[in-house]
Structures are given as structure tokens and as C-alpha cells.
Amino acid sequence: MAVDQLSRAFVALADPTRRDIVARLSTRDATVGELAESYAMSMQAVSKHLKVLEEAGLVSRSRDGQRRPCHLEPQVFDLMTSWIERYRRQAEERFSRLDALLAGMSDDTTAHAAAHTTTRGAAHGARNDHHTDDTDPPQQSEGVPS
Amino acid sequence: MAVDQLSRAFVALADPTRRDIVARLSTRDATVGELAESYAMSMQAVSKHLKVLEEAGLVSRSRDGQRRPCHLEPQVFDLMTSWIERYRRQAEERFSRLDALLAGMSDDTTAHAAAHTTTRGAAHGARNDHHTDDTDPPQQSEGVPS
DNA sequence: AGGATCCACAACCAAACGGTTGAATACGAA
DNA sequence: TTCGTATTCAACCGTTTGGTTGTGGATCCT
Numbered sequence: 001m002a003v004d005q006l007s008r009a010f011v012a013l014a015d016p017t018r019r020d021i022v023a024r025l026s027t028r029d030a031t032v033g034e035l036a037e038s039y040a041m042s043m044q045a046v047s048k049h050l051k052v053l054e055e056a057g058l059v060s061r062s063r064d065g066q067r068r069p070c071h072l073e074p075q076v077f078d079l080m081t082s083w084i085e086r087y088r089r090q091a092e093e094r095f096s097r098l099d100a101l102l103a104g105m106s107d108d109t110t111a112h113a114a115a116h117t118t119t120r121g122a123a124h125g126a127r128n129d130h131h132t133d134d135t136d137p138p139q140q141s142e143g144v145p146s
Numbered sequence: 147m148a149v150d151q152l153s154r155a156f157v158a159l160a161d162p163t164r165r166d167i168v169a170r171l172s173t174r175d176a177t178v179g180e181l182a183e184s185y186a187m188s189m190q191a192v193s194k195h196l197k198v199l200e201e202a203g204l205v206s207r208s209r210d211g212q213r214r215p216c217h218l219e220p221q222v223f224d225l226m227t228s229w230i231e232r233y234r235r236q237a238e239e240r241f242s243r244l245d246a247l248l249a250g251m252s253d254d255t256t257a258h259a260a261a262h263t264t265t266r267g268a269a270h271g272a273r274n275d276h277h278t279d280d281t282d283p284p285q286q287s288e289g290v291p292s
Numbered sequence: 293a294g295g296a297t298c299c300a301c302a303a304c305c306a307a308a309c310g311g312t313t314g315a316a317t318a319c320g321a322a
Numbered sequence: 323t324t325c326g327t328a329t330t331c332a333a334c335c336g337t338t339t340g341g342t343t344g345t346g347g348a349t350c351c352t
Contacts, residue, residue, distance in 0.1 A: 007162055014156035015340080016149075019229075026236035033298060045341055047300060066298045066349045072237035081227050081234075083165075088223035090172035095220070178329060191311055193330060212319040212328045
């Protein structure tokens with residue numbers, strides 16, 4: 001417990017069975033029993049998987065008599081993609097600035113991106129900056145390690 | 147091993163320390179030692195985390211003397227977002243069709259989406275379809291469970 | 293009421309995870 | 323060659339994970 005939502009979401013989708021459940025739920029809602037028919041495991045196991053997905057906020061369950069139909073909850077997916085896209089974008093921007101540099105067109109807008117190591121090279125100047133722009137600072141600030 | 151790349155990628159990002167490493171690498175490349183300074187854990191532990199990120203394809207390492215600078219590899223991030231977006235989109239489409247239905251405007255383009263359970267209701271007709279449109283079928287086909 | 297169905301909880305187990313420490317490897321510098 | 327630095331490998335350890343079986347609680351149907 002005490003684990004943030006992003007971690008729960010990534011953990012949830014890290015399991016192939018759970019990703020497959022998500023895939024199935026994307027086309028139609030389903031009950032635990034219906035889902036369990038598709039997998040070579042007990043219904044209790046599927047129930048556990050659904051619990052993980054539910055606690056991650058990816059799935060919610062209503063009640064319909066004795067059945068507990070599950071359906072996908074899109075919001076947390078957005079959380080994940082925005083996290084991923086943020087850093088992918090930064091990485092790609094850095095990459096294209098480097099490309100511009102290597103192409104020789106070193107105008108001043110890209111010139112400050114000098115520190116890099118493509119095939120060789122060595123220029124790691126600023127260390128210990130702690131960047132602090134993230135939602136989950138794992139050191140002392142949020143207390144991830146120990 | 148024998149675990150698909152999508153699983154490795156989600157597993158890798160499920161850990162807050164590893165997400166923070168990704169965040170740091172998105173602004174500049176760094177060596178193991180540089181990264182390790184920021185976390186309350188040994189360098190060996192950070193090295194393990196980097197190994198996970200590397201095997202997931204999210205990070206690659208070059209060699210610069212005795213140093214092993216790490217940098218972000220954007221492709222696998224795309225893999226993840228496209229997986230997520232695919233099912234989020236399907237879920238939202240289904241959701242809006244339902245909205246249209248509930249709004250009473252049941253024209254024939256939305257009328258076939260009848261089976262749903264919003265607050266009550268019961269209409270789970272087609273089961274056992276196996277959908278088979280996913281990249282990781284966890285039952286007998288790829289052999290995820292046991 | 294009684295039985296059948298759907299599902300969750302509890303206890304258990306093997307394997308994986310996230311950390312540790314200690315030793316080994318690879319490279320640069322003297 | 324020897325020393326120091328950067329990094330990894332190996333063994334170990336406590337906790338979590340993903341499965342099992344068994345049991346029990348709701349709920350529907352006679």
C-alpha cells in the first residue's frame with residue numbers, strides 16, 4: 001500500500017493476463033465468470049486480477065444481482081499516456097537538437113545543448129541537479145527507497 | 147525471460163525509482179554513479195534498475211571509457227502509448243455510443259450497441275468470443291498462465 | 293426454505309522483486 | 323605494474339506476486 005496511482009496503473013498493466021482483460025473489456029463489459037472462461041486459471045485468480053485493475057482505477061464494477069460487471073475507466077489511461085508522452089517528448093526534443101548540432105547548423109537556439117555522448121565524446125558537466133520536476137521523487141522527498 | 151516487450155516496459159515503469167530515472171534521463175544522459183547519488187540506495191541497486199530499463203528497451207548505454215552513460219530510447223514509449231490509446235479509445239467510443247443511446251437518440255448507427263449495464267440492466271449475450279485482436283493472448287495461445 | 297450460481301476472502305506456496313554486502317571486472321592514470 | 327575509479331556479478335534475504343484450494347456470503351430460482 002501507500003503506493004501512488006501511477007505505480008498501481010503500471011503494475012496493473014505489466015501482467016499479460018490483465019492486459020488481455022483490459023482488451024476484452026474495451027469491446028464490452030463482462031462479469032468475472034465470463035472473463036474467467038477465457039483463461040487457464042481459476043475464477044479466484046481472475047478475481048484477484050480484477051481487484052488489481054480496480055485498485056489501479058482502470059476498471060470499475062457495478063452490481064447486477066449476483067453479478068459484478070466490470071467496465072473500463074478511461075481516465076487513468078490518460079494519466080499514464082501523459083506521463084509517458086512527457087518524457088518521450090523531452091527525450092526526442094533533446095535528440096533532435098543533437099541532430100541539428102551534428103548536422104553542423106549550430107545556431108544559438110541549439111548551441112547550448114552541447115553536452116552529449118553519441119558514439120564517444122565526454123561532457124557530463126552539471127550533476128546533482130535533482131531536477132525536481134517529477135510527480136514521484138523517490139529519494140527523501142516522497143520516500144520511495146527505504 | 148520469455149516475457150514480451152510490452153510486459154517488460156510496463157514492469158520497468160511500475161517502479162517509482164525507475165520512473166524517476168527516466169525523468170532524469172529525459173533532460174540529460176547520465177552515468178550509473180551520477181544517478182546513484184540521488185537515491186538512498188547503493189549503486190548496485192541503481193545498476194539493477196538500469197538493467198531492467200535497458201532490457202525493456204527504454205534505455206540504452208554507450209561506453210565512454212570506464213563510464214556507461216545511459217540515455218532514453220523513445221521507441222518503446224511509443225509502443226506503450228499506442229497500446230494504451232488503442233483500448234482507451236475503444237472504451238470511450240463505446241461510452242459515447244451509450245451516452246447517445248441513453249439520450250434517446252437511438253438512430254440505427256448506435257442501435258446495435260444495445261448490450262450494456264449502466265446502473266442496472268442485464269444483457270451479456272455473446273460470450274466466449276476470445277476477441278483474438280490482441281498482441282498478447284494469455285491463455286493457451288501464447289502460454290501466459292501456467 | 294432449499295439448492296444452485298456468482299463471487300470474494302483466507303491460507304498456503306513457489307517464484308520473482310528490490311534491496312543488501314562482498315568480490316570481480318574493465319578501464320584510466322601514475 | 324600498480325592503484326583508483328566505475329560498474330557489474332553473485333549470493334543472500336525479506337516482501338510481494340500470481341497462482342492454488344477451501345470456505346463462506348449473496349443472490350436468484352424453485
